[in-house]
Amino acid sequence: MKPYLPILPFLAKYPFLKLAGKFLEFEYGNLDSILKSNDDLVLSAKELGIKIVKSVLEGKICPEIEALKDLNEPFLCEECGVKGCRYKAEDELDRFRFCDYPLHQSEIYYKKLKLAKRIVVAYIFSKIAVSNLNEALRHKFAVREARRYREMLEKESVSFLRVVARDFGIRAKVVDGSFKVDVVDYLKGAVKIKAEEWKLVNRRLEDGFVFLSRREFVRLLEEYLRERLGERIGIKMDLGVRFEAKFEEIDVKDLGIKAECYPPCMKKILSDLRNGLNVPHSARFAIASFLLNIGMSVEDVVEIFRTAPDFDEEKTRYQVEHIAGQRGKGQEYICPSCETMKSYGNCYADDKCSKINHPIQYYLRCVKRKNSKT
Ligand code: SF4
Structure with a gap:
């Protein structure tokens, strides 16, 4: 078995997924053991997490994160023919845990695993750092990061976009290349977009589903994402850095x-x-x-x-x-x-x-x- 194999490169690119939490739980047991760990990977990921937040607030992307956008690995589930895959598991996202894709070189698997672990742990530390910021800076961070992720998501396959939607609890179907989104889930994101074309009266609505192009669907995901990235998490931890004084100024783009x-x-x-x-x-x-x-x-x-x-x-x-x-x-x-x-x-x-x-x-x-x- 190769747990999480099809999704490992995507966890490295999109560590905000709730699925990443399940992955960490599987790897480390619980969050506390990560936060208290003196493991080299965890310590260097902590440094990276702080660097990520600092770079975003400076309007930059740290090089290690920038490089991930070129990680164009296929979504293995699209080509998988393994019988017994728990694709139909009650929680669809759980199926990744039981992956048995016939990958013959285990070092490839361990390389992917190591990268995913590093970035997801770095994300946890960046989340702690962001939680300690004031509201304006948290907003600035969330807007910039959501925009960056949207640009990457625009290039992903429909199958993966469905995984992301499901992770956010968005009920969506794909019909002939267009997306149909449950009206309630549509409104949760669309109310925050001011442009006229996002008003429900201006959309095609059928049987409780709103029609969106692929580009619009990713735009909707960006709104959900902005919310998630700006949320505080209930972990108080002193990471030994203070951002406020340096980054108070607000950019009009934020x-x-x-x-x-x-x-x-x-x-x-x-x-x-x-x-x-x-x-x-x-x-x-x-x-x-x-x-x-x-x-x-x-x-x-x-x-x-x-x-x-x-x-x-x-x-x-x-x-x-x-x-x-x-x-x-x-x-x-x-x-x-x-x-x-x-x-x-x-x-x-x-x-x-x-x-x-x-x-x-x-x-x-x-x-x-x-x-x-x-
Ligand atoms: S004064 Fe300036 S902002 Fe106002 S309408 Fe004219 S150009 Fe636009």
Whole structure:
């Protein structure tokens, strides 16, 4: 038997899975024995866990974690023909524990096992470190990490995405490449996404299931994930590090997308695009750079242009990636100032615009106002 074999590379890439907890329990017995262990693997994983949190708060990814995104191992269950696999076990995720996949070189198995153990234990320590942070920093950490995981999940197979959904308790089916998500589970994640197309009235709903494209499904997972990553766990442990003083500053990208706080100029451009009007180049640049600056993904920005009368997906993606700094000199463009917006006839100032000189400033003030009321 090779317990957890099909999922080991995925536990290393996605240690937030509850399944990782089951795996650790199997390997170490209980959490206490990990926390008190002087084992070399545990000690170095502890160091890595702290490094992960520090890097994320600095807006970086530590190299060992960055390298995991290239770990493109197949999901063995997709090709497995082993009779007697407990695929139909009551808890579907339990089946990994009884894996008997015919892998003939045991050193491959032990290599995968060692990596999974290291990263999952590092995740536990990073979780303890995050639990000790104040709310703003926990939010910052969760938003950044959820975004990173979403980018990796976008490249995973449908079978694995179903494992992730199940781990979050999301009831989902896959029909002809589209996902159908139980409406209650859909709403739990979608209520936190402000864009119009996520409102239930704008979705196809049949027999209690909401239809989502693969990309939208992964976006929904990101919301669940953000919640999980920002949760506190009830373990008090002094890891000998303090993050607060150094990382207090909040980045606009970490505030989440709050459509109700878009300035009037951006609302006007968005409404023109939605109505299929031909929006001038200066306004297209302004809305794309604005949305990217506040943290929207390239994919979501490309979708916004879909209703433009001359929409060309390839061209749009190229331009949006360029503005995001993923092409050319690798530098992200900043949204134009109010003065530039005015000079191009793209300004639609309201009374809240009187003391601001940049659309991002308008957005930040609005989000801060709203956050201070909650
Ligand atoms: S003043 Fe600035 S933020 Fe307000 S509508 Fe004009 S360009 Fe937009």
